[in-house]
Structures are given as C-alpha cells and as structure tokens.
Amino acid sequence: RIQPGDPLHLFNRASIRLRRREWLAAVQDLDMAAAAMEQPVFPYSKAVALHRLGRRDEAVAAIQSSLELQPDFIPALFELGAVLYADMQYEKAADALTRVINMRPAGTEGFKQLSSLKAELLQPSIPDNVAILRLPTDYPEAFVLRGQALLRAQRFKESEADMCMALDAGIKDPNIFNFRALARRCLQRYDEAIDDLTCAVEAAPENPDFLFNRSQCYYEMKEFAKSNDDITQALQGGGGMDGALLYHRGLA
Numbered sequence: 001r002i003q004p005g006d007p008l009h010l011f012n013r014a015s016i017r018l019r020r021r022e023w024l025a026a027v028q029d030l031d032m033a034a035a036a037m038e039q040p041v042f043p044y045s046k047a048v049a050l051h052r053l054g055r056r057d058e059a060v061a062a063i064q065s066s067l068e069l070q071p072d073f074i075p076a077l078f079e080l081g082a083v084l085y086a087d088m089q090y091e092k093a094a095d096a097l098t099r100v101i102n103m104r105p106a107g108t109e110g111f112k113q114l115s116s117l118k119a120e121l122l123q124p125s126i127p128d129n130v131a132i133l134r135l136p137t138d139y140p141e142a143f144v145l146r147g148q149a150l151l152r153a154q155r156f157k158e159s160e161a162d163m164c165m166a167l168d169a170g171i172k173d174p175n176i177f178n179f180r181a182l183a184r185r186c187l188q189r190y191d192e193a194i195d196d197l198t199c200a201v202e203a204a205p206e207n208p209d210f211l212f213n214r215s216q217c218y219y220e221m222k223e224f225a226k227s228n229d230d231i232t233q234a235l236q237g238g239g240g241m242d243g244a245l246l247y248h249r250g251l252a
Contacts, residue, residue, distance in 0.1 A: 010036075
C-alpha cells in the first residue's frame with residue numbers, strides 16, 4: 001500500500017495537480033519524489049509542468065535528468081522534441097523526434113501496436129496502478145510534430161513524408177492535411193495542396209485558416225476568382241477582423 005509522503009504517493013498527487021494545471025505545486029511534489037527515488041518518469045513529468053510554465057531551459061534540464069536515468073525513455077525524448085519546437089529550435093526538435101521514431105517498430109503497422117508496449121516504459125518498482133500523465137504509447141504524433149519542425153526548417157519534402165506517415169497511421173486531424181498542404185505549396189505542387197486543404201475545409205469548415213491557405217494556393221496559380229471566394233468565406237466564418245485576410249482579398 002502506498003503511504004502518504006511516499007515518493008509514489010507524491011507522484012500520484014503530482015499527476016492530479018498536472019491535470020488540474022497546478023504546475024508549481026506539481027513541480028514541488030515531483031522534486032520531493034525525485035529526491036527519495038530515482039525514476040525517469042519523475043523528472044519527465046516535472047519537465048511537462050515546466051514546459052507549460054514557459055520555463056523551457058529548466059524543462060530541458062529535467063528531461064536530461066530523465067534520460068540520464070533511462071536513455072531510451074521515449075516520453076522524455078518526445079517531450080524534448082516538443083520543448084525544442086516551442087523554443088523554435090526546429091532542427092534539434094526534429095533530431096529528438098527522429099530518435100523517438102527510430103526506436104519504434106518499422107512501418108505504420110508497428111505504430112498501431114504500441115499500446116501493448118506501455119509496460120516497457122515503466123521501471124518495475126512503479127506499480128501498475130500509478131497514474132501516468134501524458135505517457136505516450138502511440139507515436140504517429142511524433143511524425144506530426146517532426147513534420148511541423150521540418151516544415152519550419154524549410155525541409156519540405158521530408159515534412160510532407162512525415163504527414164503522409166501520420167495519415168497512413170490513422171490520425172484523423174484536419175491540421176495534418178493543412179500541414180501537408182503547406183509543404184506541397186512550398187514545393188509548388190498546388191493541385192495536391194488544394195486537395196489537402198479541401199479535405200481540411202470539409203472536416204473543419206469553421207476554421208478560416210484552411211480557407212485562407214487554400215486561397216493563397218489559388219492566388220499563386222492566378223485563379224483569382226477562386227482565391228477571392230475562399231477569402232470571402234473565411235471572413236464570413238470568423239476571420240472578419242484578420243488584417244491578412246483583408247489584405248489578400250484586396251490582392252485577389
């Protein structure tokens with residue numbers, strides 16, 4: 001039985017506080033837990049809280065502490081990619097996420113089977129009933145985040161390939177079509193980009209960003225009437241105060 005003050009009790013309480021967005025209180029509990037027991041999940045969870053507080057340098061340090069205890073601790077590597085992406089260190093973020101991806105079984109089928117591997121991420125001394133916050137077991141999301149980092153790093157073909165992997169793995173999110181479309185637009189493959197953005201618009205018609213991005217594709221193809229139609233629809237759908245939309249409507 002886990003007793004109050006025990007590091008596992010502290011970790012459980014920190015997990016609850018993380019869910020409640022009580023970041024500082026969670027950090028305090030995790031520091032006390034880590035002082036009493038070395039487990040990679042403790043500094044990893046602390047990094048999650050520090051990231052949400054915007055203390056990214058400290059989050060990276062906590063992640064490094066987690067990886068010193070277990071170099072292949074995938075949640076920590078995934079969080080490292082997320083922190084570096086938020087810090088606009090896109091190449092380093094892509095490198096961290098590549099380590100995550102390379103640890104997993106090859107191909108999308110392997111990614112679909114990861115739910116059975118959750119136990120491998122925990123040290124034997126942590127009981128099964130301990131609540132783990134954001135312990136990823138399904139890593140198509142690593143392709144999505146790496147694809148975004150590669151897009152920001154202007155590595156468009158690699159970004160497109162990652163979004164294809166995420167979609168093949170079964171992630172249903174219109175943003176992935178949008179990200180792939182942005183890569184394809186930069187590669188001047190406008191028809192494919194428009195197809196992706198049409199999928200995004202159909203899945204989330206309330207999002208004016210997808211219409212705006214499609215309008216830019218039409219504009220660059222010199223299909224000005226279609227570009228103007230998309231901008232008009234975006235303005236009517238909630239983007240009415242967006243200066244960029246108004247500016248591009250004038251161009252179209």
